[in-house]
Amino acid sequence: MNVDVLLGLQWGDEGKGKIVDVLTPQYDVVARFQGGPNAGHTIEFENKKFVLHTIPSGIFNPDAINLIGNGVIIDPLILRREMTKLLDSGTQVGANLYISRKAHLILPTHRLLDAAYEHAKGAQKIGSTLKGIGPTYTDKISRNGLRVGDIASVNFRKRYDELKSRHLQIVEMIDFDFSDHLIDGLPFDVYEQQWMEALNGLAKLQLVDGEYFIHKMARSGKRILAEGAQGSLLDIDFGSYPFVTSSNTTIAGVCSGLGISPQMISRVIGIFKAYCTRVGSGPFPTELFDETGALLRSKGNEFGSTTGRARRCGWLDLPALQYAIMLNGVTELVMMKADVMDELEHIKVATGYRHKGELIDYLPFEACLEALEPVYDILPGWQHSIQTGNGIQEVPAAFESYIQYIEAKVETPVTIVSTGPDRSQTWYRKA
Ligand code: GDP
Ligand code: IMO
Ligand code: MG
Numbered sequence: 001m002n003v004d005v006l007l008g009l010q011w012g013d014e015g016k017g018k019i020v021d022v023l024t025p026q027y028d029v030v031a032r033f034q035g036g037p038n039a040g041h042t043i044e045f046e047n048k049k050f051v052l053h054t055i056p057s058g059i060f061n062p063d064a065i066n067l068i069g070n071g072v073i074i075d076p077l078i079l080r081r082e083m084t085k086l087l088d089s090g091t092q093v094g095a096n097l098y099i100s101r102k103a104h105l106i107l108p109t110h111r112l113l114d115a116a117y118e119h120a121k122g123a124q125k126i127g128s129t130l131k132g133i134g135p136t137y138t139d140k141i142s143r144n145g146l147r148v149g150d151i152a153s154v155n156f157r158k159r160y161d162e163l164k165s166r167h168l169q170i171v172e173m174i175d176f177d178f179s180d181h182l183i184d185g186l187p188f189d190v191y192e193q194q195w196m197e198a199l200n201g202l203a204k205l206q207l208v209d210g211e212y213f214i215h216k217m218a219r220s221g222k223r224i225l226a227e228g229a230q231g232s233l234l235d236i237d238f239g240s241y242p243f244v245t246s247s248n249t250t251i252a253g254v255c256s257g258l259g260i261s262p263q264m265i266s267r268v269i270g271i272f273k274a275y276c277t278r279v280g281s282g283p284f285p286t287e288l289f290d291e292t293g294a295l296l297r298s299k300g301n302e303f304g305s306t307t308g309r310a311r312r313c314g315w316l317d318l319p320a321l322q323y324a325i326m327l328n329g330v331t332e333l334v335m336m337k338a339d340v341m342d343e344l345e346h347i348k349v350a351t352g353y354r355h356k357g358e359l360i361d362y363l364p365f366e367a368c369l370e371a372l373e374p375v376y377d378i379l380p381g382w383q384h385s386i387q388t389g390n391g392i393q394e395v396p397a398a399f400e401s402y403i404q405y406i407e408a409k410v411e412t413p414v415t416i417v418s419t420g421p422d423r424s425q426t427w428y429r430k431a
Helices: 016-026 076-088 108-124 133-141 148-152 156-174 188-203 210-219 252-258 291-299 318-328 397-410
Strands: 003-008 029-032 041-045 048-052 065-068 097-100 206-208 224-227 265-273 276-278 312-314 332-336 346-355 358-360 373-380 414-418 426-428
Touching: 003 016, 003 252, 016 041, 016 224, 016 265, 016 332, 016 414, 016 426, 029 210, 048 076, 065 210, 076 188, 097 210, 108 133, 108 156, 108 188, 148 156, 148 188, 206 210, 210 224, 210 252, 265 318, 291 312, 318 346, 318 397, 332 397, 346 397, 373 397, 397 414
Parallel strands: 003 224, 003 265, 029 065, 029 224, 065 097, 097 206, 265 332, 332 414
Antiparallel strands: 041 048, 276 312, 346 358, 346 373, 414 426
């Protein structure tokens, strides 16, 4: 029972990085279990700001061990850039970072394929981060992928070349001309060359059999926090398919992505924004296209941590939140970014949808495909700043009512409230 899980309950960017960093002093090990550099986890403290893509958010606590689990997919070049940035800022990253040999590699041609598939979809595109996520997980499932542990094998280069040429055949078949296509601003050949150099660097890091590693930690009494990426509504099975990512972002991903059993999991900490955002395409029932949506975006600084794209903003969606709580067995909630709504006179919360002439309070299959018409409760805003350092001393009554309203609706306690991006702007509500 040594493993607690923290995962996102909406469409990602809930603030997972901040809260993992805040909670890390309570743990010995922080482990990422799925996703890849499509993630962008922001951590702010002492006037410094970091965005992590592959490295777990426990890295800023020098006593914590960080594990990149087998369920994660790794782009060696993105990892190298991330490590360089951390090292340049004086953050210790080396002895405290372990990587599962079973984690799959994102090849430069996976990123080409991602771009080619999106290009072919035209207006129907997913809005992928173009980090090669879908194609890499596709190769994993179709048993063609290359793993971190393979780098050491004598035939690695041969397997790499075979996979690359298969990818290039597909790119050609889709008729995607990549001669002018840049990956992170670099022509393909340059990216590939830097990728190869980074691959050599990756091979020198602490590679482990992650499943044995984590069990050894658990047996010796170490406390482990599993850090989710993306959010439950982007889950490959339960999200708004096909507008999803390519991994299980929900609780099952913890077991398959680290090699642990469900019995080892204790707390399931679900994190949500006090409103909703989504980046990329796909249904978003409570999306706002008016000035309130624009206010949430500008005050909440709702621009993608990985791609810089403007995030779509809307009201809190309770049936969707309840769905995510159900899927994950959430034991407690963390509410983020309510400070962004400080000045609003009224706050809407969706409690159901009108669907085929009926009022429903669940997400029907059609929610993946078509717009649902939300039905709202309207609550009074608190119109008071809740954004203070070191927790909030005085809780406006309307704010407390907003939290209690949500707790009652989803029958789950809100134990932590975040009132600003900084580590210190965190309020522990209940023990
Ligand atoms: P993650 O992917 O779940 O880690 O979230 P992101 O880092 O992509 O996005 C969350 C954004 O909100 C980041 O810019 C954070 O610095 C910021 N943030 C986190 N918590 C709060 C909060 O309580 N209030 C405000 N205003 N910003 C927050
Ligand atoms: P974190 O961990 C928000 C979205 C993309 C796109 C869809 C598929 O920071 O919360 P992909 O690149 O996975 O093929 O994109 O999923 N997406 C995210 N949105 N936060 C993320 O991660 C995301 N990772 C992927 O925008 O709509
Ligand atoms: Mg993010």
